[in-house]
Amino acid sequence: MSxxxxxxxxxxxxxxxxxxxxxxxxxxPAPVPxxxxxxxxxxxAPWVFLAPFLLTFGVFVAWxxxxxxxxxxxxxxxPRSSAWVGLENFTYMFGDPLFWTSVRNTAIFxxxxxxxxxxxxxxxxxxxxxxxxxxRAFFRLIFFAPSLVGLVFVxxxxxxxxxxxxxxxxxxxxxxxxxFDPEFPWLQVHIMPALILAALWLYTGFNMVYFLAxxxxxxxxxxEAASLDGAGPxxxxxxxxxxxxxxxxxxxxxMSLLGSLQLFELPxxxxxxxxxxxNRGLTVVMYLYNTGFVSGDLGYASxxxxxxxxxxxxxxxxxxxxxxxxxxx
Amino acid sequence: MSFxxxxxxxxxxxxxxxxxxxxxxxxxIPFAWLLCAAFKTNADVFASNxxxxxxxxxxxxxxxxxxxxxxxxxxxxxxxxxxxNSIFLSATxxxxxxxxxxxxxxxxxxxxxxxxxxxxxxxxxxxxxxxxLLMAPGYKLLFDLxxxxxxxxxxxxxxxxxxxxxLFRQSMVNSVPASLLESARIDGAGEIRIFFTIxxxxxxxxxxxxxxxxxxxxxxxxxxPQIVLQDPGSFPLSVAINQLRxxxxxxxxxxxxxxxxxxxxxxxxFLLLQKEFIAGLTSGAVKG
Numbered sequence: 001m002s003x004x005x006x007x008x009x010x011x012x013x014x015x016x017x018x019x020x021x022x023x024x025x026x027x028x029p030a031p032v033p034x035x036x037x038x039x040x041x042x043x044x045a046p047w048v049f050l051a052p053f054l055l056t057f058g059v060f061v062a063w064x065x066x067x068x069x070x071x072x073x074x075x076x077x078x079p080r081s082s083a084w085v086g087l088e089n090f091t092y093m094f095g096d097p098l099f100w101t102s103v104r105n106t107a108i109f110x111x112x113x114x115x116x117x118x119x120x121x122x123x124x125x126x127x128x129x130x131x132x133x134x135x136r137a138f139f140r141l142i143f144f145a146p147s148l149v150g151l152v153f154v155x156x157x158x159x160x161x162x163x164x165x166x167x168x169x170x171x172x173x174x175x176x177x178x179x180f181d182p183e184f185p186w187l188q189v190h191i192m193p194a195l196i197l198a199a200l201w202l203y204t205g206f207n208m209v210y211f212l213a214x215x216x217x218x219x220x221x222x223x224e225a226a227s228l229d230g231a232g233p234x235x236x237x238x239x240x241x242x243x244x245x246x247x248x249x250x251x252x253x254x255m256s257l258l259g260s261l262q263l264f265e266l267p268x269x270x271x272x273x274x275x276x277x278x279n280r281g282l283t284v285v286m287y288l289y290n291t292g293f294v295s296g297d298l299g300y301a302s303x304x305x306x307x308x309x310x311x312x313x314x315x316x317x318x319x320x321x322x323x324x325x326x327x328x329x
Numbered sequence: 330m331s332f333x334x335x336x337x338x339x340x341x342x343x344x345x346x347x348x349x350x351x352x353x354x355x356x357x358i359p360f361a362w363l364l365c366a367a368f369k370t371n372a373d374v375f376a377s378n379x380x381x382x383x384x385x386x387x388x389x390x391x392x393x394x395x396x397x398x399x400x401x402x403x404x405x406x407x408x409x410x411x412x413x414n415s416i417f418l419s420a421t422x423x424x425x426x427x428x429x430x431x432x433x434x435x436x437x438x439x440x441x442x443x444x445x446x447x448x449x450x451x452x453x454x455x456x457x458x459x460x461x462l463l464m465a466p467g468y469k470l471l472f473d474l475x476x477x478x479x480x481x482x483x484x485x486x487x488x489x490x491x492x493x494x495x496l497f498r499q500s501m502v503n504s505v506p507a508s509l510l511e512s513a514r515i516d517g518a519g520e521i522r523i524f525f526t527i528x529x530x531x532x533x534x535x536x537x538x539x540x541x542x543x544x545x546x547x548x549x550x551x552x553x554p555q556i557v558l559q560d561p562g563s564f565p566l567s568v569a570i571n572q573l574r575x576x577x578x579x580x581x582x583x584x585x586x587x588x589x590x591x592x593x594x595x596x597x598x599f600l601l602l603q604k605e606f607i608a609g610l611t612s613g614a615v616k617g
């Protein structure tokens with residue numbers, strides 16, 4: 001983040017403020033020091049403006065965060081009673097088959113959806129960014145629309161569309177490829193692929209909006225210069241477009257990855273509050289929710305939350321490191 | 330055969346349009362299915378994917394469409410109440426979060442004071458804290474404060490989200506000139522008045538976008554009200570419609586009409602404000 005101009009302007013400003021009223025200063029009976037003419041920002045002002053943020057941050061973020069560190073070393077039975085267990089939550093976690101099932105499912109979803117969604121988002125954005133395309137805003141509107149639909153409503157909608165035999169997904173695929181079994185059990189067996197498809201519908205357009213905004217920022221002259229130098233479409237993409245959009249692209253990758261790791265509401269609604277047959281739809285956050293709010297062990301839930309948070313934090317640091325390395329080159 | 334340059338260009342673009350139109354159709358299919366299902370009897374939802382076949386105009390049984398699902402939703406199942414709850418919660422959350430985020434963003438963008446960088450890094454750190462980590466201790470906190478089963482328990486934690494503080498800070502750094510604030514102070518304007526009459530009007534596009542981001546986020550929030558609220562009369566649409574599925578799960582027509590009344594208002598709102606909304610969403614990432 002760079003914010004050079006206003007800060008610099010603020011630093012210079014008192015000088016100008018001193019200079020401008022100096023003419024009138026002489027008419028004052030007692031010569032006030034020129035500085036006094038300029039009513040500086042009162043020291044209390046920023047803190048008053050910040051107070052609501054600092055207060056809610058302290059109470060509803062910092063305090064629970066500190067609590068979650070403590071909770072992670074306790075076993076609780078609902079919000080009322082708890083016992084210290086040391087590192088037991090963590091040692092238990094590493095031998096907990098349900099935890100590893102949830103990690104596996106979440107990883108399948110995260111990589112599956114990132115690998116499918118992002119190339120498609122970038123491809124659509126590049127098509128929309130072609131010079132001379134008409135109806136760009138119209139297409140963008142259509143592609144973006146699914147991301148306005150809340151996850152719970154997407155879950156309800158796709159829950160019915162994925163139904164065996166009568167659901168739209170199966171009847172459509174069956175009518176195109178008659179060999180496809182119309183009884184294909186999406187939500188009974190192939191839960192993660194079903195979730196990846198639903199997420200594809202939901203987020204492709206959302207990511208595309210970011211790619212499109214980045215592509216529209218690529219300077220036209222750079223592309224023209226590359227063309228004059230005889231660079232083909234692939235070379236123009238690889239050596240001109242990609243470096244320009246890399247910060248946004250890695251930002252989108254990171255956001256999709258972090259969002260995917262927190263997958264919960266979609267399977268929760270699609271599977272009607274359960275985790276699916278043989279826990280095939282159990283995700284890490286769903287497991288956290290089940291331990292904390294169904295079994296009532298907020299301690300183990302917090303321990304799971306911290307493992308997830310550390311994982312997400314390392315991805316975020318990885319993206320920062322990658323961008324920095326690219327810029328240093 | 331020869332083409333003029335503009336004809337050649339149009340021909341080259343033709344396959345692009347075909348791909349875009351294909352993707353658009355795929356995107357719209359679930360909406361079309363939802364729209365059709367909401368106006369059909371349950372039997373017709375199973376009998377036909379989109380429009381029920383019959384001997385009406387274009388081979389469609391237009392007379393089989395019904396609004397009975399909506400009648401049941403509002404007359405028997407009290408969905409009107411849930412909708413009022415959703416509107417109230419989303420509008421309140423949007424107004425509060427926008428106002429308090431703008432305040433904090435203003436302090437970070439336009440004032441120089443000891444501790445500013447420290448607060449700014451607090452905001453950035455808060456951006457990457459996963460919500461799921463706060464779920465368990467946050468629930469315990471609301472329990473201790475006696476805020477469970479109340480709208481205050483839903484609204485207070487989102488009073489000034491770090492995300493909004495960051496967006497407003499970015500936008501004000503770019504669009505609030507220090508010289509303007511300074512001349513207002515010379516003219517004797519108070520700090521509160523400067524904020525309302527000078528700063529807020531300068532970031533009006535950001536305010537529009539952010540109001541909508543929070544309205545939409547609150548409207549679509551499911552897990553928050555699911556955890557905090559217990560009294561069915563206070564449920565917003567997201568929780569109420571999902572409960573409906575538990576009770577009338579086999580009634581596809583009814584569930585889809587409930588889903589339709591839940592998503593139609595936000596889609597309409599977005600159609601009206603889409604330019605501002607998208608500009609607000611991407612500004613943080615692209616300008617960074």
